[in-house]
Amino acid sequence: MFVYIRLTPRSAFSMRIISDIQAILGGFRVTLSHMLRKPVTIQYPEEKRTPYPRYRARIVLTRDPEGGERCVACYLCSAACPVDCISMQSAEQADGRRYAAWFRINFSRCIFCGLCAEACPTLAIQMTPDYEICKRDIMDLVYEKEDLLINGCGKDSSYNFYRQAGIGVARQRGAGQEETPPVDVRTLMP
């Protein structure tokens, strides 16, 4: 029916018509089959799909198994962030343990790329599957430390940075798990 007529030899022309009509009827069959198919729509406010555990949405700051803050305010997340939405101020406790005096994520800029969580050496900053963080006022999307900090370990429930790392804050140097005592380099002569 709907053919582009060209000045081609007659036989080629008639072949075109037949194949074109077949193509059109094929199209009609495809659309009819889709008409009878179940829609893929999810009726959002009523139906919600459960995101996978590794879904990248709202960012949280987790605690170690003993309830202490995991964040050591190393600025790696802030440096990794491609849109510069993470800012903080580091501070140090009397025992030398570092923490963030304030920690701020501007979720109106965040693109949920997950680079901050990837960069974090202490597993403090983590992505959660909670994707419903719309707000009426854009300033409400700026999350402070108390909004970000949760009472839990997030994805890794056993990891404790200070117990693993050889930094003499939680215990003596070399006394950590899977850690050998410090070596006096002066005795390591060839």
Place this chain on the structure above:
Amino acid sequence: MTASSLDIALFSAKLGVVFFVILTLAAYLVFAERKILAWIQDRKGPNRVGPFGLLQPLADLIKLLTKEDFVPASADKWLFYLAPAMAAIPAILIFAVIPFGATLTIFGRPLPLVVTDLNVGLLFFLALSSIAVYGVALGGWASNSKYALLGGIRGLAQMISYELSMGLSLVPVVMLARSFSLTDIVAAQASVPFVVYQPLAFIIFLVSITAECKRIPFDLPEAEGELVAGFHAEYSGMRFGLFFVGEYINIIVLGGLAATFFLGGWHGPLLPPVVWFSVKTLAFAFFFIWMRGTLPRLRYDQLMHLGWKLLTPLALINILVTGWWLALNR
């Protein structure tokens, strides 16, 4: 005296019912189109207003009525005001000659289920569909906008071209029925619908009416990919709504005409005549929607090639063959 006032009352009631049914049907055809297109695209379509979204046409109507009726500063005001009506009114008027059921008997008087049985009904239809071209052309011209003008010109060229093949494809129908009256044409198909004798004319007519009501794949006058909205790009509010509803009335009317000319009108087994007519008309409406969900838009030169180099010659040959056949079987 009482008899004539009864006649007037019956006729007015018939008019009112036809008018109401067509406008409601047009509004719900919009809804049906949105639903069916959604299903084709694996979506659900409008389902928020009322049960299954059934009040969506009402919400759309309120929205259109309360929107600003904007007229561009450099537009030709009166033509701009007039064009939507010139697009919608001929579409409604065409329905006047379509018989949609067998003659009823109410209070001992015959009530033919056709608004007026014109003896040149087919010519009336062709004339009105020519007038409908003015709505598109003037709407596009009066807007004083490039896109609207281009859409109007395209609409003009397209509708005039396809009116030719549409008119020619109806000649064999007239030859078979030996009448221009649509009631006679339906009566002539009491045993066998004309589509059996005239499959080629049916296909040409179907393609031509698709072009005539500017539906995909012939929606060049309003091709949104290239012309924003074509001839009604500058229209807003209910004036746009009039163009819009006119298009859907056109679908119903042209579907009804296709049923009348080729599928035997209201004739059919078992079911009442009005139901048969509605089923056939709505089947055409469904086909138009289905086609919209399936086919891409033609290019402008393809459109002209198809109309002038394929459909019109085929329709002419079809007339010749039909005449020859009729002469042999006299």
